[in-house]
Amino acid sequence: MPQTMIPKKELVQEARTVAAALAQYSTMVVVGIGGSSQGLRAITSALGARKKTIIICDDLDPIAFQMATQHVDWKTTCINVVSKSGGTLEIMALASVVVDFLKKAVGEDWIHHVAVTTDPQVGFLRQWAKQHDLKTCQIPANVGGRFSIFTAVGLLPLCWAGYDIDALLLGAQSALADAAPKKWAEQQVEWDRSGRSIAVVMPYSSHLSDYARWFVQLWAESLGKSEVGQTPLVAIGTADQHAQLQMFAEGAKNKCIRFIIVKSWLQDIVVPESINPETSYLSGKSFGQLLTTAAETTAQALEQVDCPSYTIALPELNETALGHLMMCDIIMTLAAAKLYGVNPFGQPGVELGKKLWRQRIEA
Template sequence: MLSLKTQQAMPFIKEEELEYLLPFMATAHAQLEEGSGPGADFTGWYHVPGINTEEDLQRVEKVAARLRESSDIFLVLGIGGSYLGARAVIEACNHHFPTFLDKSQRGAPIVIFAGHQLSEDYLAELCDILENYDVSLNVVSKSGTTTETAIAFRILRSFMEQKYSPEELKQRIVVTTDASKGALRSYADEAGVESFVVPDDIGGRYSVLSAVGLLPIAVAGINIRELLEGANWAYEKYLKFDPDNVNDCINYALMRHVLARRGYLLEMMVNYEPSMAMFTEWWKQLYGESEGKNGRGIFPAGANFTTDLHSLGQYIQEGSRILFETSILFKSSLREMKVPHQKDDSDQLNYLAGKSLHEINQTAALGTSLAHVRGGVPNLSLELTERSPLTIGALVYFFEKACALSGYLDAINPFDQPGVEAYKKNMFALLGKPGFEDLRSKLIEELNN
C-alpha cells in the first residue's frame, strides 16, 4: 500500500549516521508510545482505534448524509488544521472538476472553503453565488474566536439567517468546537444546532481523522471508514520500534534528521498528481508548526511536477545545495488515456503513441529524480499503490507519526506552536482590539519612526 524508497538519498549520507541515531530514536518512540514526552497531552491522534467510537462514526455519517441530501453547496469555515486536512483528503480523493459535474454524478454537494484568509473580495464573491443554491455550513474552531473564521461565520451566518427560517437553519449549520466552552459552544447550545467536538487531546494539525476532518470529508461523499482503515493499517504497520528492522515511518524521520545535520534544511514535497496539491499544504503546516522552534527545523516547501519544473527546475538543478526532495508517487492511475498516433507526426510525439499518460508521468518522475540527484539533491520517495481513501489514510498517519518522532529526535515539543501568537497580537493591537492598547501605541510609534 505504501513504501518509502531511500536509494537516491543514501549517497548523501553514511549508513552509520542512521545507526548512531537508533538509541535516540528508541527513546523518542517510547515517549510517543507511552505518552511521556513533551506535549503528551496532545497525542490523542496516536492510537488510531481510539480516536473515534463507533457511535461517533455513525453520527458523523448520519449528519453527513442529511447534509448531502439537502445541500447544493457545503461551506467549511476554518483555518490551519481546522480545514487543511479535510481539504487535502477531499481534493486527493475526488474528481478534479467537481463543479462541472451534476450533483447526481458527484453524489454530494460542492464543497467550498472559507474563513481561511481575510480577502474581502473572496468572501463578497462567495456571497454572490450562494443566493440561488441550497447551502449548509460547518464552522470549525476550538475557541470560536479565531479571527479569520469568526469573521466569515458572522457574515455567512447573517446571510443564512435571512435565507432560512430558524428551524431550517438548525438543519443547515453544524458547529465543530470545544466540548464545554467558547463562543461557538455557546452559540451551538443557544441556537440548538448540531455540534461535534474538537478533541482536547488532539491539536488542529493532527485532527483530520477526528470529527474535525471526517464530517466535511463524509459530506463530500468520501468513505471515511476506508480512510480510517488505511490509517489503522499504518498504525499497525509502524507500531513497533525494532532497531534490527527499522520500519519506513521511523526511517523517514531518521533520514530527514541526518540530512538536516548535513545542511539540507529545506524539504520539498513533490507531487506528480495535481489532486495532491492541497495534501502538500496540509503537510507543510504539520511539519512547519511542529518542527520550526528554538532556531531549528527543516523548512517545508512544495512543488507540483512536472508543472513546476518549468519554473523551479533550474534552481533545484543548479541552485544552492540546501534542499532535498520527497516525492509522492502512485503506481497506478484511476483512469487510462493513451497518446494517439498522428499520421503527419508534426508535433514529433509518435514515439509516445500507445503509451499511457501515467507511464509517461512515471518516466518523467524517474528522469527528474536522476537529474536532481546528479545535481546534488537527495531524493526520497513514497510509493502508494493507488489514489484512494485507503492509501491517503495511510499516508496521513505515516506523516503524523514521523512528524512527532522528528520533533522528539530534535529535542522539541512537536505539539505546540508558541510562535504563531506574535503576529496575532500585533494584528489585534493595530485593529484596536480591547486589551491591546499599550502594544498598539508601541507599534504605531515603531511604524512612524
C-alpha cells in the same frame, strides 16, 4: 501518540449522525482555517467532487470569498463552522458573514442549517451552539488542529458529501504498523543536520497540490521551534521541472526532495498518434506513465548532482491511500520532533502576531 489521532467509534458515529441530519442540503459551506480546513481540502482536491458540493471558506481575500459564494443557494445550503478554540479571528469574521447570508435567506430557520465542530466543552462556539441548539461535533481535547483530519473536522463533511470515511480510517489505521515513517523522519533530520534545511515535497499530480500544502503546515508548525526544523517547500511535477528544478539542481546545496507518485490512475489518458513525428515515441504512452517516468528520471538527475531524495508511491488516489499517507506523515512528524527534542504540539511562534493583529483591529 499517533493512535490518539484516530477517533473512537462513538465520535465517528457522532459525525455520521450530524451528516445524516444535514442530508437534505445540496451544498455545505465549511468555515475554517489552517488545521480546520487544510486536511479537508487536501482530500477533496485529491479525490474530486462527489454527489454534493463542499465549499471551503478559509480566506479573507474579499474577491476569493465572493467567487466562492456568489452562486450559493442558501436555502439548500448548510454551514459547518470549524474551530477548536472558537475564537480564531478569521473564522469569526467568515462565519459572521455566511450566517448573515443564511439568516437573510431563510429567517429563523437558519439554526437548522448550521453545525459546529469544536472543543467538547469550552470555547465560544460550544456556548453559541448550546444557546441556539445547533448540531455539534467535537474535536477531542487532545488532538490539535493540524492533526485533526481523522476527527469530525474531516469526517463530518466527507461523510456528508459521500466520501468513504471507513476506507479513510482504515488507511490511517494501517499506517500505525508501517515502519517507513520513522525511517523518513531519521532521513529528513539527518539531511537537515548536514545542511539540507529546505524540505521539498514534490507530488507528481496537481490533484495532490493541496495535500502538499497540508504537509507544509504539519511539518512547519510542528517542528519549527527552538531554532531547529526544516523549511518545507511545495513543488508540483511536472510543472515545476520548468520552474524550480533549476534551483534544486544547481542552486545552493541546501535542499532534499520528497517525491510522491501515483502508480495507477482510475481515469488515465493514452496519447494517440503524435502530431510531431519527432515525438512519435509518445504514441501509446499514458499520462500516468509519463508522470511516473518524469519523477523517476528527475530523481536520477538530482542524484547525479548530489541532491538527495526519496520517493513515495501511492497505489492509487483513493480514501485508503490518502488515509495511509496522511497518517504516515503525522507519524513521521512526531518522530522527527522527538529527534529534534521539540514539542510538536502548539504553535507559540504565531501567538504574538495574533495578539498584535487583534489589538490593532480593536484600537
